[in-house]
Amino acid sequence: MKYGFGVDIGGTTVKLGCFRQDGALLKQWEIPTRTELGGDVIFDDISGAVLGCAEGLGIARQDVLGLGVGIPGPVDDGGNVNCCVNLKLGVFNLRQTLESRTGLAVRAGNDANLAALGEYYDGGGRGSQSMLMVTIGTGVGGGFVWNGRVLNGFHGVAGELGHVTIDRNEPERCTCGKFGCAEQYASATGMVRLAKQRLAACDTPSALRQVPELTAKALFDCAGAGDALALEVLERVYDVLGQAIADSCCICDPELVVVGGGVSKAGQPLLDGIARHFAKYCFHAARSTRFALAKLGNNAGIYGGFRLISGREP
Amino acid sequence: MKYGFGVDIGGTTVKLGCFRQDGALLKQWEIPTRTELGGDVIFDDISGAVLGCAEGLGIARQDVLGLGVGIPGPVDDGGNVNCCVNLKLGVFNLRQTLESRTGLAVRAGNDANLAALGEYYDGGGRGSQSMLMVTIGTGVGGGFVWNGRVLNGFHGVAGELGHVTIDRNEPERCTCGKFGCAEQYASATGMVRLAKQRLAACDTPSALRQVPELTAKALFDCAGAGDALALEVLERVYDVLGQAIADSCCICDPELVVVGGGVSKAGQPLLDGIARHFAKYCFHAARSTRFALAKLGNNAGIYGGFRLISGREP
Numbered sequence: 001m002k003y004g005f006g007v008d009i010g011g012t013t014v015k016l017g018c019f020r021q022d023g024a025l026l027k028q029w030e031i032p033t034r035t036e037l038g039g040d041v042i043f044d045d046i047s048g049a050v051l052g053c054a055e056g057l058g059i060a061r062q063d064v065l066g067l068g069v070g071i072p073g074p075v076d077d078g079g080n081v082n083c084c085v086n087l088k089l090g091v092f093n094l095r096q097t098l099e100s101r102t103g104l105a106v107r108a109g110n111d112a113n114l115a116a117l118g119e120y121y122d123g124g125g126r127g128s129q130s131m132l133m134v135t136i137g138t139g140v141g142g143g144f145v146w147n148g149r150v151l152n153g154f155h156g157v158a159g160e161l162g163h164v165t166i167d168r169n170e171p172e173r174c175t176c177g178k179f180g181c182a183e184q185y186a187s188a189t190g191m192v193r194l195a196k197q198r199l200a201a202c203d204t205p206s207a208l209r210q211v212p213e214l215t216a217k218a219l220f221d222c223a224g225a226g227d228a229l230a231l232e233v234l235e236r237v238y239d240v241l242g243q244a245i246a247d248s249c250c251i252c253d254p255e256l257v258v259v260g261g262g263v264s265k266a267g268q269p270l271l272d273g274i275a276r277h278f279a280k281y282c283f284h285a286a287r288s289t290r291f292a293l294a295k296l297g298n299n300a301g302i303y304g305g306f307r308l309i310s311g312r313e314p
Numbered sequence: 315m316k317y318g319f320g321v322d323i324g325g326t327t328v329k330l331g332c333f334r335q336d337g338a339l340l341k342q343w344e345i346p347t348r349t350e351l352g353g354d355v356i357f358d359d360i361s362g363a364v365l366g367c368a369e370g371l372g373i374a375r376q377d378v379l380g381l382g383v384g385i386p387g388p389v390d391d392g393g394n395v396n397c398c399v400n401l402k403l404g405v406f407n408l409r410q411t412l413e414s415r416t417g418l419a420v421r422a423g424n425d426a427n428l429a430a431l432g433e434y435y436d437g438g439g440r441g442s443q444s445m446l447m448v449t450i451g452t453g454v455g456g457g458f459v460w461n462g463r464v465l466n467g468f469h470g471v472a473g474e475l476g477h478v479t480i481d482r483n484e485p486e487r488c489t490c491g492k493f494g495c496a497e498q499y500a501s502a503t504g505m506v507r508l509a510k511q512r513l514a515a516c517d518t519p520s521a522l523r524q525v526p527e528l529t530a531k532a533l534f535d536c537a538g539a540g541d542a543l544a545l546e547v548l549e550r551v552y553d554v555l556g557q558a559i560a561d562s563c564c565i566c567d568p569e570l571v572v573v574g575g576g577v578s579k580a581g582q583p584l585l586d587g588i589a590r591h592f593a594k595y596c597f598h599a600a601r602s603t604r605f606a607l608a609k610l611g612n613n614a615g616i617y618g619g620f621r622l623i624s625g626r627e628p
Contacts, residue, residue, distance in 0.1 A: 130467075144566075151566065153568075155602070156567070157599045157600050159565060160567075165561060168557065168595075176598055177598055243479055247561055247565075250471065250478050251475060251561075251566055253468055280492075281482075284492075285388040285397075286468075286471050
């Protein structure tokens with residue numbers, strides 16, 4: 001039996017998983033992301049964690065297929081990372097960095113793309129031929145998987161549907177520097193921004209005015225309780241997501257769209273809202289594109305990492 | 315030596331090419347698209363043309379790899395065509411239809427996707443790893459090629475960047491039934507529509523008011539001669555194309571964008587105009603995406619057909 005590791009590097013923790021070649025998750029754990037001591041420490045920590053786990057489980061070096069690793073930033077097919085702001089890392093090769101430390105085969109990708117790969121094989125996308133994953137959290141990200149392979153893109157930015165332009169007249173800048181990106185309206189932060197704008201522009205009574213902190217969760221809760229203003233704001237959010245996904249489907253035309261990320265805890269109402277607006281913006285022949293919720297939650301990245309190293313080669 | 319055929323079915327003619335396995339074009343010819351007698355006649359005509367050519371060139375049946383065929387409509391990976399309005403054809407399997415008539419292996423695709431594949435291997439995209447082709451003619455189409463394979467999409471509509479929504483407030487309908495598609499502003503027809511709208515809305519003198527027929531070519535000619543109004547309309551067109559391509563690149567992130575189709579005869583000014591606006595809308599990490607003109611003209615489809623049958627299998 002062979003084994004593989006999935007590693008998902010986040011801003012505060014690194015999630016790790018040890019898998020059997022047949023896909024069974026044997027062990028899952030986290031270590032802190034120590035960025036304060038400079039970039040190299042993380043990679044020593046990861047290397048130690050992976051090799052230590054293999055030793056602890058009695059897995060011989062030659063039985064390890066390798067590790068697949070995701071990072072929040074653009075990663076190209078060769079493993080080159082072009083700046084990772086959250087982790088205070090510049091331009092470097094993630095694949096080589098971890099290969100030299102672990103002595104294992106390494107494959108690297110963007111965290112959202114890895115999550116997409118995980119959902120494709122083991123989550124909401126299971127059984128589909130091609131899948132677009134949409135991750136709605138602090139930002140809006142995504143990934144496209146086709147015939148078992150995730151598309152990284154030449155510059156490592158494939159699947160970035162949060163940066164499709166929705167409103168070219170938007171006066172505020174997106175964190176990416178552009179104006180009017182989908183993320184500015186449909187991420188957790190973007191939804192709150194829209195809600196605050198709407199509340200400031202009217203005197204309509206709304207439960208949103210009473211919540212101690214206006215968050216995406218509060219917005220969904222108030223909408224669930226029938227608050228008209230919250231429902232109106234969410235309708236706008238669904239409209240933006242419907243368009244961004246429809247535009248994306250004109251390009252990659254997947255069998256299935258899987259919606260994940262923290263905001264997807266809102267569940268079926270979110271999915272229904274998106275699908276309703278998608279129908280308005282999608283190209284007619286793709287009208288039957290199916291929608292599903294992600295299933296792996298925060299584990300999608302480690303599953304995807306494992307599939308990156310154990311899956312079909314490019 | 316083995317041989318392959320590329321067949322590009324258009325509204326008025328079917329273009330055919332016979333290729334040697336190494337990619338050399340041995341013979342190229344056209345036959346009329348006889349739709350008036352019902353759908354089946356075209357396929358008999360194509361079958362006769364291909365088999366006749368092989369016989370004429372003394373190519374034995376066992377030395378024919380097969381034929382790759384393109385049609386103006388959505389075609390999925392299995393060769394299913396979901397309605398082809400121009401050719402008065404409904405739902406049928408193009409692959410099986412031609413396999414049963416010719417006894418040869420057949421692979422089928424959308425005509426814009428086949429043109430993309432042709433340019434990737436033998437034209438403006440040669441040497442690139444991934445390429446987005448944008449075809450600007452009567453409509454705006456496109457195709458995405460990755461590691462030598464063109465993406466058809468689950469519903470056969472991948473690469474349809476002409477139907478990315480640019481202006482959700484557009485009051486007129488696109489031929490596809492939606493509102494505000496890129497094609498409504500940036501196809502040859504769309505450009506003329508914009509120019510007419512602009513001319514009707516002002517009294518500004520313009521050479522466009524004197525041309526016997528207002529066409530996309532006239533628009534480029536007047537702009538080339540310095541006509542301010544023509545330049546203004548084209549600036550709008552470039553802006554739309556820049557956004558549609560930037561949105562597409564957020565999803566597929568190609569190394570290279572190749573611009574083809576009848577309108578691409580306008581050459582470098584068109585390419586420069588698009589690239590200028592692309593820079594405004596593209597995600598920062600993809601800013602260095604290169605642009606090039608297509609090279610194969612009307613032959614792109616037959617080259618792509620040949621590459622579909624002779625290239626790497628899915």
